[in-house]
Amino acid sequence: MPYKVYIDGQAGTTGLQLQEKLSHHGGVELLLIAEEKRKDEAERKRLMNLADVVFLCLPDAAAKEAVELVENPNTCIIDASTAHRTAEGWTYGFPELSPAHREAIIHSKRIANPGCHATGFIAAAYPLVHLGIVAPDYPFTAHSLTGYSGGGKSMIAEYEAEERSYQFDSPRQYGLSQMHKHLPEMQHVTGITQPPVFMPIVCDF
Numbered sequence: 001m002p003y004k005v006y007i008d009g010q011a012g013t014t015g016l017q018l019q020e021k022l023s024h025h026g027g028v029e030l031l032l033i034a035e036e037k038r039k040d041e042a043e044r045k046r047l048m049n050l051a052d053v054v055f056l057c058l059p060d061a062a063a064k065e066a067v068e069l070v071e072n073p074n075t076c077i078i079d080a081s082t083a084h085r086t087a088e089g090w091t092y093g094f095p096e097l098s099p100a101h102r103e104a105i106i107h108s109k110r111i112a113n114p115g116c117h118a119t120g121f122i123a124a125a126y127p128l129v130h131l132g133i134v135a136p137d138y139p140f141t142a143h144s145l146t147g148y149s150g151g152g153k154s155m156i157a158e159y160e161a162e163e164r165s166y167q168f169d170s171p172r173q174y175g176l177s178q179m180h181k182h183l184p185e186m187q188h189v190t191g192i193t194q195p196p197v198f199m200p201i202v203c204d205f
Contacts, residue, residue: 006031006047008066009057011038013152014080018055045069056080060181067110078111085112085185092189094119097126115182117144117200118189125190140196142186145171147205159204171203 005028009015022028031051037043048054049072056063060083067084070077084090091108095101105111114122121142128134148159148168159168176199183195 002027002029003052004029004031004050005053005055006033006051007055007057008044008048009055009062012057013149013156015055015057018057018080041069048072049075051075053078073109076109076111078113080113082115082181082185083112084110085115085118086188087112092185094122094189097122097189098130115185116146116150117142117180117198118182118185120144121186121196121198122189125186125192125196129190129192136191137193139194140192141199142196143199143201145201145203148202151202155202168204171201173199173201175200 005022007015007018007022007030010019010033019030022030031047033040033043033047044066048066048070052074053076054066054070056066056077056079058066058081060081063079063081063083067077067079078093079090085092090110090112091104092101092114093105093111094114095105121140121144125134125140129136129138148155158164178195178198180198180200182200183198186192186198187195
């Protein structure tokens, strides 16, 4: 029998991409909510508890609220937001880090999807720290380059506008206040004692 999958936030950028990929998967039955009921909490709750797997493609606050709607202990929740990446009781969804990470994901019903910038940093820093090659208090610096689609619908619209500012023609640094939402997971998962000095850059691709 195919796995029943519900995407909460199916109309957003991430939700639409996920729906497109899963619609071609023979082992998945997508539970789709009617357009007029997208904001209907009772209908969302019904579909979530009917599903084997629920993907949350929502802003952080909405993702936290959505989790409370799931009462079925067999429903696995995979959260694409930042909300649960360092939360107690949630498994960080990066199986390649170690056999222990992979095993935890296999048995978990609450999985936090890693952030894009964070994935690159963690992939490099985690083995260095955990193999004792670099001390946990090493002052890491991280540059990370991303395409504009990661910024969601508003940034996609800015970059794809027919008449756009020349500022979008070159790579642009952003979020340089050391308050970027990926920093907590970058520190938490790697086990370093302080977050890296982080310089994210967005570019026209």
